[in-house]
Amino acid sequence: MMGGDFGPHSTIPAALAALDEFPELHLHLCGDLSLLEQQLRLSNHFPHARITLIGSEADVSMADKPSVALRNKRQSSMRRMLDLVEQGQVQACVSAGNTGALMAMAHYVLKMLNGLERPALVGALPSCNGQPVYMLDLGATVNCDADTLFQFAVMGAVMAEEVMGISRPKVALLNMGEEEIKGSDQIKRASLLLSECNDINYIGYIEGNDIFSGKADVIVCDGFVGNVALKTCEGVAKLILRRVEQSARQSLSRQLLSWLIKPFIKSLYQGVNPDHYNGASLIGLRGIVVKSHGNASKEAFLSAIRQAVREVEHQVPAKIKHRLEHVLIDKA
Structure with missing residues (x-):
C-alpha cells in the first residue's frame, strides 16, 4: 500500500472500491499501520470486516536498487506482501512500487515455474x-x-x-x-x-x-x-x-x-x-x-x-x- 507516487492516498480508496465491486474479496493491506488506519478512519471504514492490516517496518523507495532491496528490505511492505503469497495466505498481490525491486523479490520469494x-x-x-x-x-x-x-x-x-x-x-x-x-x-x-x-x-x-x-x-x-x-x-x-x-x-x-x-x-x-x-x-x-x-x-x-x-x-x-x-x- 506504500508504493507509487501517492501511496495510501491512492491505494486505500482503490482497495475500498474493489471491496464494493467484489463481495467475495478479502484484502490484506501491507504497510505503515498508523498511516493505513488513519486513511481508513478518514474514509469511515475502520475497522473493516474484509480488511486485514499487515504492518511493515520499512518501505522500498523508488531509488532503491533491486539488489539492495532484496538484501536489506526483508521487513518492507513489498516483501511482506510477497511472503503472504508464498505462504499461501493470499492468492495474489498488487504493488505500485519499485519495479526492479518487485521483480527481484518476486523471483527470489516465489520462484519460477x-x-x-x-x-x-x-x-x-x-x-x-x-x-x-x-x-x-x-x-x-x-x-x-x-x-x-x-x-x-x-x-x-x-x-x-x-x-x-x-x-x-x-x-x-x-x-x-x-x-x-x-x-x-x-x-x-x-x-x-x-x-x-x-x-x-x-x-x-x-x-x-x-x-x-x-x-x-x-x-x-x-x-x-x-x-x-x-x-x-x-x-x-x-x-x-x-x-x-x-x-x-x-x-x-x-x-x-x-x-x-x-x-x-x-x-x-x-x-x-x-x-x-x-x-x-x-x-x-x-x-x-x-x-x-x-x-x-x-x-x-x-x-x-x-x-x-x-x-x-x-x-x-x-x-x-x-x-x-x-x-x-x-x-x-
Whole structure:
C-alpha cells in the first residue's frame, strides 16, 4: 500500500472500491499501520470486516536498487506482501512500487515455474477492434534468446485465452518488418520455433504501427523493445491530447468546435486511457503478481486489483504450468 507516487492516498480508496465491486474479496493491506488506519478512519471504514492490516517496518523507495532491496528490505511492505503469497495466505498481490525491486523479490520469494527461465511483464493494450491485445515483455527481461521468446508466446497465449476468453489467440513477434528476412537471429529462430508449434496460433511478424491494429491478440518481444514501445505510445497519446487542448484555446471558433466535439473526445480518451489498462502481470512465477504503474490514480490502481482478481478466478499460473508441460513434451 506504500508504493507509487501517492501511496495510501491512492491505494486505500482503490482497495475500498474493489471491496464494493467484489463481495467475495478479502484484502490484506501491507504497510505503515498508523498511516493505513488513519486513511481508513478518514474514509469511515475502520475497522473493516474484509480488511486485514499487515504492518511493515520499512518501505522500498523508488531509488532503491533491486539488489539492495532484496538484501536489506526483508521487513518492507513489498516483501511482506510477497511472503503472504508464498505462504499461501493470499492468492495474489498488487504493488505500485519499485519495479526492479518487485521483480527481484518476486523471483527470489516465489520462484519460477518448472521449465521457465525468466519472468515477463505482460500488459493489456487497447486495439482498433475493441479487443485488448496482450504485449510482453514490457521490461522484466531486457535480453531474450529464442527459447525465452517462445516461452513468452506460450504464456501470453494462456493469458489471452483464460483472462479474455479468446479461443486460439493470434500470436505475433514484434519485428522491424513483416518479411521473413528481417530481424535478428534470435527473432528468426523464435519465429521458427513458433511456426513448428501446433499449440500456438502463430501469425508471423508485425511492426510497431500494428500494435493497436487488432491483427494480433498477443505481441511478443524482449523487455527493452517492449518497454520503449509502451512508453512511446503513452507519450504520443499525451501529445495528441495536449495539441487538441492547445488548439481549442487559439480562437473562439475553435473553442466552440472543441465544445461541440468534447463528448466524442472524452469518449475516445477513455478508450485509450492507460488507467483502464493499468496492471502489468509478472507471469512465469509460482504466484500472481500484478504491477501497477507508479503514478496510478485510484481508478488505475483499482484496474490493477481487477486484473489480480481475474487471474485468481482463472488460475493463470496453474494454466501456464499445464500448457508449458504440454508444449515442452511436444517440442521434445
